[in-house]
Amino acid sequence: MMIVIWGLVKFVALMLIVSVYVLFMTWFDRKVLARMQNRIGPQLVGFHGLLQPLADTIKSFWKEDIIPTRSYRVMFWLAPIITITTAFAAAFVVPFAPPIKTASGVFHFSVAHINEAMLFVFAFLGLSSFGVLYAGIASGGSKYPFIGAQREGAQMVSYEIILALSLLNPILMSQSLNFEQIVAAQTHHLWFVFYQPVAFLTFLISMFAVSAKVPFDLPEAESEICCGHFVEYSGLKMGLYPFAQYVVVLVMSAIMVLAFLGGWTGPFWSGGFIPGLIWYWIKIAFFIFLFTWAWGTFPRYRYDQLMDIGWKVLLPISVLNIFWTGFALTAGLPFF
Amino acid sequence: MVAIMFFILSLITIGGALGTVIARNAYSSALWMITSFLGVSGLFVMLNAPFIAMLQIIVYAGAIAVLILFVMMLMDRRVLENKDRFNPQYLWGAIFGAGLLADLLALALKFKIDISQAGKNLTINGSNTKMVGDVLFKHYLFPFEMVAIVLLVALVGAIVLSKDDEKEAR
Numbered sequence: 001m002m003i004v005i006w007g008l009v010k011f012v013a014l015m016l017i018v019s020v021y022v023l024f025m026t027w028f029d030r031k032v033l034a035r036m037q038n039r040i041g042p043q044l045v046g047f048h049g050l051l052q053p054l055a056d057t058i059k060s061f062w063k064e065d066i067i068p069t070r071s072y073r074v075m076f077w078l079a080p081i082i083t084i085t086t087a088f089a090a091a092f093v094v095p096f097a098p099p100i101k102t103a104s105g106v107f108h109f110s111v112a113h114i115n116e117a118m119l120f121v122f123a124f125l126g127l128s129s130f131g132v133l134y135a136g137i138a139s140g141g142s143k144y145p146f147i148g149a150q151r152e153g154a155q156m157v158s159y160e161i162i163l164a165l166s167l168l169n170p171i172l173m174s175q176s177l178n179f180e181q182i183v184a185a186q187t188h189h190l191w192f193v194f195y196q197p198v199a200f201l202t203f204l205i206s207m208f209a210v211s212a213k214v215p216f217d218l219p220e221a222e223s224e225i226c227c228g229h230f231v232e233y234s235g236l237k238m239g240l241y242p243f244a245q246y247v248v249v250l251v252m253s254a255i256m257v258l259a260f261l262g263g264w265t266g267p268f269w270s271g272g273f274i275p276g277l278i279w280y281w282i283k284i285a286f287f288i289f290l291f292t293w294a295w296g297t298f299p300r301y302r303y304d305q306l307m308d309i310g311w312k313v314l315l316p317i318s319v320l321n322i323f324w325t326g327f328a329l330t331a332g333l334p335f336f
Numbered sequence: 337m338v339a340i341m342f343f344i345l346s347l348i349t350i351g352g353a354l355g356t357v358i359a360r361n362a363y364s365s366a367l368w369m370i371t372s373f374l375g376v377s378g379l380f381v382m383l384n385a386p387f388i389a390m391l392q393i394i395v396y397a398g399a400i401a402v403l404i405l406f407v408m409m410l411m412d413r414r415v416l417e418n419k420d421r422f423n424p425q426y427l428w429g430a431i432f433g434a435g436l437l438a439d440l441l442a443l444a445l446k447f448k449i450d451i452s453q454a455g456k457n458l459t460i461n462g463s464n465t466k467m468v469g470d471v472l473f474k475h476y477l478f479p480f481e482m483v484a485i486v487l488l489v490a491l492v493g494a495i496v497l498s499k500d501d502e503k504e505a506r
Binding site (some may be wrong): 120 | 361363364367370386387390391393394397398399401402403405406409410413465
């Protein structure tokens, strides 16, 4: 019974923390983008516009909810729900703080502490593309959502493979699918980024593609298909898509830090003055900032370029890298 | 508790499968199919096989269902909407399904399946990911490699069949 109660408590905590994070991410994104473009950004509501996201949320509650007459109604309702649910589900197994040893055992800061955590994240990130695909279908033959949804489908299928292949290297080196054990393996070694620079880079690139952020934001490319899959959505339902995207960004940054950058362990020279929790969130915050940074500075790739990068460059490189890792581990090369 | 979970999951699985067959719209049919896959993976979790459960979602719901949906998106929407719900061979399918159901019921009656044991985990405890790897790559390495080659042949064959011969086309 205790495990159920603790699960519920963690579940509610996760929902609250992630929702607040998403609220203030919109503020952060706008501020950083404004700074990059020599503007001020939100300034009027609250201190430096900090209450702007709250005002936006309240406003979006009162917006008229328009459903196109030719749409499939049930699917039109379900599509944003699927997107947000699967994005949150992916966040369930991500630890949000280092585990604490208590008298009765180890306390884990993830909603569900399972051994196959890595696979769980893959599974639900893969499912999150359905929300987008169904948004395109349910919009009732509207052209832009349809194009956006097709792009999302193709992009997700191709880049999930590269994501999985590049994460296979840390999995092979730590011989575990559990995030906490992967981090533990990195305390014995150096961080995996020093052994696996190639996997780190392929993961970095496919991270942007899977979360459909700027260099690869083809499903919603504002300037060509004017927001793609959620053109027909309005009000709160429309807001759920960027919401889910921010959650995916958080999950991807956390996986990146856990798998390649040693999770809550500080660099070897830090000597343990700063607690692990703070190291962990500094690193995650850096990658979240990286997404915004890329948004402000990168142009969008063309669709054929996206597919070429994925299938002709990243896929062969990651497969060769796995062969190299396997060889290095079996041959017992130094430092492996 | 466990039994309730089991019945909920089986309801999701069977309901999803039923919805796949009788949904009028091909797109919602695909959504029902994904629901059914999720139910099956939940059943695997109850059997203490989380690895296979996750693979079920990744491979079937994540990859195959996306491909099916993708193919449907490339087809004309009006053609898909005006399709009949069943094709003319549905009678044979119904007979076969009824036979299978009768068979399973007969087996259940013969072995006196105890409903009160529903959902109880009767397998070995603990993580089976390592076990699956050991069995697959130590004992059954040769069949595994054969399956990989068969899949590769199918892949190459599909490309050869679907590729236009450029000289003939133009």
